[in-house]
Amino acid sequence: MADQEPDFDIIVVGCGCAGAVAAYTAAQAGKSVLVVERGEYSGAKNMTGGRIYSHALKKVFPDFEKEAPVERKVTHERIAMMDPTANMTVDFTSDKLSQEGKDSYTVLRAPFDQWLSSKAEDAGAEIINGIAVEQLIKDDAGRVVGIKAGEDEITASVVIVAEGANNLLTERCLGAKRPTPDEMAVGIKEVFQLPSDQIEQRFLCPKGEGAAMLFVGDCTHGRTGGGFLYTNKDSISLGLVATISQIEKADNPTPIYQMLDDFKHHPAVAPIIDGAKLVEHSGHLVPEGGYNMVPQLVYDGCLVAGDAGMLCMNLGYQVRGMDFAVESGRIAGEVACKAIDAKDTSATGLASYKTQLEQGFVLSDLKTFSAWPETMLDWKRMFTEYPKAVEGIFNAMFVVDGQNQKHLKERIKPIIKEMGTWKTLKEVRGALKAL
Amino acid sequence: MSDINPITVNVDAAIALNKYNVDEENAHIELVDNPDDEEFKKLVRLCPAGLYKIDKDGNKTFDYAGCLECGTCRIACESTILKKWDNPQPGMGVEYRFG
Numbered sequence: 001m002a003d004q005e006p007d008f009d010i011i012v013v014g015c016g017c018a019g020a021v022a023a024y025t026a027a028q029a030g031k032s033v034l035v036v037e038r039g040e041y042s043g044a045k046n047m048t049g050g051r052i053y054s055h056a057l058k059k060v061f062p063d064f065e066k067e068a069p070v071e072r073k074v075t076h077e078r079i080a081m082m083d084p085t086a087n088m089t090v091d092f093t094s095d096k097l098s099q100e101g102k103d104s105y106t107v108l109r110a111p112f113d114q115w116l117s118s119k120a121e122d123a124g125a126e127i128i129n130g131i132a133v134e135q136l137i138k139d140d141a142g143r144v145v146g147i148k149a150g151e152d153e154i155t156a157s158v159v160i161v162a163e164g165a166n167n168l169l170t171e172r173c174l175g176a177k178r179p180t181p182d183e184m185a186v187g188i189k190e191v192f193q194l195p196s197d198q199i200e201q202r203f204l205c206p207k208g209e210g211a212a213m214l215f216v217g218d219c220t221h222g223r224t225g226g227g228f229l230y231t232n233k234d235s236i237s238l239g240l241v242a243t244i245s246q247i248e249k250a251d252n253p254t255p256i257y258q259m260l261d262d263f264k265h266h267p268a269v270a271p272i273i274d275g276a277k278l279v280e281h282s283g284h285l286v287p288e289g290g291y292n293m294v295p296q297l298v299y300d301g302c303l304v305a306g307d308a309g310m311l312c313m314n315l316g317y318q319v320r321g322m323d324f325a326v327e328s329g330r331i332a333g334e335v336a337c338k339a340i341d342a343k344d345t346s347a348t349g350l351a352s353y354k355t356q357l358e359q360g361f362v363l364s365d366l367k368t369f370s371a372w373p374e375t376m377l378d379w380k381r382m383f384t385e386y387p388k389a390v391e392g393i394f395n396a397m398f399v400v401d402g403q404n405q406k407h408l409k410e411r412i413k414p415i416i417k418e419m420g421t422w423k424t425l426k427e428v429r430g431a432l433k434a435l
Numbered sequence: 436m437s438d439i440n441p442i443t444v445n446v447d448a449a450i451a452l453n454k455y456n457v458d459e460e461n462a463h464i465e466l467v468d469n470p471d472d473e474e475f476k477k478l479v480r481l482c483p484a485g486l487y488k489i490d491k492d493g494n495k496t497f498d499y500a501g502c503l504e505c506g507t508c509r510i511a512c513e514s515t516i517l518k519k520w521d522n523p524q525p526g527m528g529v530e531y532r533f534g
Contacts, residue, residue: 109534166506261444283483
């Protein structure tokens with residue numbers, strides 16, 4: 001097989017953010033590209049919270065926000081701490097959130113990925129939909145030389161694996177370690193239709209703009225994870241992401257789908273979706289282990305990009321994945337082209353993929369925050385006692401019952417004392433160090 | 436199933452809103468015979484589609500038809516009570532219209 005001319009220069013597995021951008025980049029550079037996507041259309045198997053930060057996509061499509069089916073520009077960031085009987089929300093808006101290159105957009109993956117896929121196709125990539133790649137084909141020396149999908153074996157000089165977070169090929173054919181239940185989270189989401197003017201009224205946003213919201217606390221019944229809410233054009237994405245090891249535990253009495261329903265009925269959430277029509281219920285894996293769970297990304301004849309490479313980051317207040325996917329896809333496409341031109345598509349010839357990820361934000365950011373996933377997993381009180389203390393403090397400020405009041409300090413002191421002043425300071429210091 | 440609280444949500448009605456092409460011939464996920472109770476309960480807690488169930492008589496059931504293909508059960512139990520987790524056959528499985 002090694003002596004034969006391969007069927008394609010590049011085969012891309014998966015047509016999500018990473019795969020479509022890799023395919024587009026390589027096709028633009030004049031390479032023959034085949035994309036094999038298991039969904040009947042690109043995006044059919046994909047799900048995001050979600051929002052994409054624009055910076056990485058702008059390098060590939062400078063005016064994407066004008067033509068891509070993005071939902072809303074996010075100009076309001078909200079963070080909420082939720083106790084079973086209370087909720088405190090911080091709402092932040094700033095002109096910086098709107099500035100070109102710093103802006104972000106909510107998206108729904110079925111329409112968004114079909115647009116990305118059409119860009120790759122227009123650039124000359126061939127896209128096969130509806131078939132999953134079952135296997136990567138290797139030669140006797142262990143070098144990846146192609147794929148097996150259905151009855152077909154197709155060869156290429158470079159295979160870019162962008163199969164997503166449930167990375168069967170990366171594990172089964174490339175030997176990556178299966179992520180542990182501590183490193184992976186389960187994501188569950190529902191989409192609710194609501195007229196666009198009602199979304200703007202409910203979220204106090206200008207026309208066409210929207211809000212991103214993250215919740216911590218009772219949304220996951222006090223377990224490591226959080227709730228999210230994103231406003232789309234005429235729908236709302238609402239869901240939870242929670243660490244698998246914390247949900248599967250014998251002491252957790254609530255299945256994740258029941259947690260989502262409880263979250264929807266929380267007095268701070270129920271009015272948001274009141275009267276909105278549920279149209280889809282979805283689930284997805286979310287890599288949360290950060291830098292330490294990133295598998296080998298470069299092989300002889302093969303690169304791994306996007307979620308398949310666990311390139312995803314949850315800092316609690318900031319969640320990123322699609323910009324990492326786009327950037328890694330672009331770099332994978334460029335590096336594959338250069339390696340083919342240089343006639344060396346071995347791991348050595350493709351090594352600059354890893355170097356460029358390390359020099360750029362993808363692996364650099366993941367590395368900067370490498371201690372955070374474990375810190376978050378150990379910070380159990382963040383999901384229980386902190387929201388409760390916040391409730392106590394704000395009740396002390398706002399509840400007036402006609403009794404003679406004490407100074408605020410006197411009212412708050414017992415709450416802080418119950419939290420353990422030193423313990424709390426130590427935890428916050430540890431978290432700040434990791435963040 | 437005393438260690439899992441009563442369920443008040445009808446998750447079957449929620450996933451019924453999704454579009455699926457159900458492969459009646461091939462199960463893309465298979466459990467081992469007589470799966471361990473504790474391992475199975477992990478999947479009851481984890482599956483976002485609520486496909487792993489234990490009824491009031493203690494019988495364990497699993498129906499791959501409503502699978503969201505997320506892979507969560509694979510991360511939790513591929514080394515224990517799942518003997519197969521493959522992507523569905525061509526054209527089969529969930530088809531997100533929103534995602």
